[in-house]
Amino acid sequence: MDSYGKKNGNIPLIRLENIGMIYKIGDISYEVLKGINMTIEKGEFVSIMGASGSGKSTLMNILGCLDKPTSGSYFLEDRDVSGLTSDELAEIRNKKIGFVFQGFNLIQRLSIIENVMLPLYYSGLHSRDSEEMAVEALKLVDLSEKGNKFPNQISGGEQQRVAIARAIVNNAPIIMADEPTGNLDSVRGADVMNFFGKINAERGATIILVTHDRHIAGYGRRLVTVKDGMIISSETINI
Numbered sequence: 001m002d003s004y005g006k007k008n009g010n011i012p013l014i015r016l017e018n019i020g021m022i023y024k025i026g027d028i029s030y031e032v033l034k035g036i037n038m039t040i041e042k043g044e045f046v047s048i049m050g051a052s053g054s055g056k057s058t059l060m061n062i063l064g065c066l067d068k069p070t071s072g073s074y075f076l077e078d079r080d081v082s083g084l085t086s087d088e089l090a091e092i093r094n095k096k097i098g099f100v101f102q103g104f105n106l107i108q109r110l111s112i113i114e115n116v117m118l119p120l121y122y123s124g125l126h127s128r129d130s131e132e133m134a135v136e137a138l139k140l141v142d143l144s145e146k147g148n149k150f151p152n153q154i155s156g157g158e159q160q161r162v163a164i165a166r167a168i169v170n171n172a173p174i175i176m177a178d179e180p181t182g183n184l185d186s187v188r189g190a191d192v193m194n195f196f197g198k199i200n201a202e203r204g205a206t207i208i209l210v211t212h213d214r215h216i217a218g219y220g221r222r223l224v225t226v227k228d229g230m231i232i233s234s235e236t237i238n239i
């Protein structure tokens with residue numbers, strides 16, 4: 001009973017088997033992912049590092065059901081999602097995955113609370129409870145007071161916290177973040193990372209983070225290193 005994933009014969013949240021990704025441009029093929037094997041247990045906080053161009057975002061796009069691999073299998077909660085249609089993948093994304101991007105990606109003409117409520121519209125969960133859920137999510141990132149402001153009226157760090165609130169509003173069990181601190185200074189970056197830690201600890205959300213910054217990666221509990229489209233190490237982060 002060394003790891004809780006094995007305790008009850010639990011299935012991992014995510015299992016990648018020999019995932020390959022080849023991009024074709026004209027006659028030339030680029031093999032960007034080369035046989036990725038990986039499991040992620042529910043509740044983990046995994047940081048992914050690797051040089052620019054090593055395939056981190058490509059891997060994240062596959063994990064996030066935004067893209068389909070050229071080869072291999074992806075099991076999400078033991079369901080093989082590698083062969084699903086785009087519509088089926090969109091449905092999984094809406095229910096299971098919250099995204100946080102480097103550029104915040106808030107909609108400027110919507111208020112903060114409306115931005116946070118957006119995923120509830122998309123997933124058909126919209127109801128009288130929506131506003132309450134958005135208020136709750138904003139509270140978690142300490143932005144209760146900013147709901148009626150607009151994105152251009154708050155700081156970059158606050159905008160990224162709104163993006164986190166938006167990612168968690170429908171209780172998505174998985175949060176994926178690709179360079180979420182890339183546009184922030186180190187103080188704002190640390191602030192944002194503390195909120196990822198909080199949603200991992202308090203909501204049990206599984207977090208998968210891509211970063212260039214070793215210090216930022218240290219907020220996770222496991223560090224996966226990607227090189228030339230392959231995973232070259234996976235190690236527990238000791239605090």
Ligand SMILES: Nc1ncnc2c1ncn2[C@@H]1O[C@H](COP(=O)(O)OP(=O)(O)OP(=O)(O)O)[C@@H](O)[C@H]1O
Pocket residue numbers: 023024025030032050051052053054055056057058059
């Ligand atoms: N849609 C695409 N078509 C063709 N090649 C692509 C495509 N997307 C990515 N690539 C190539 O795949 C390789 C890996 O790209 P990827 O974006 O996954 O790298 P990354 O590790 O996220 O890099 P960075 O740290 O700079 O964000 C790169 O060589 C890139 O040029």
Ligand SMILES: [Mg+2]
Pocket residue numbers: 056057058178
């Ligand atoms: Mg990238």
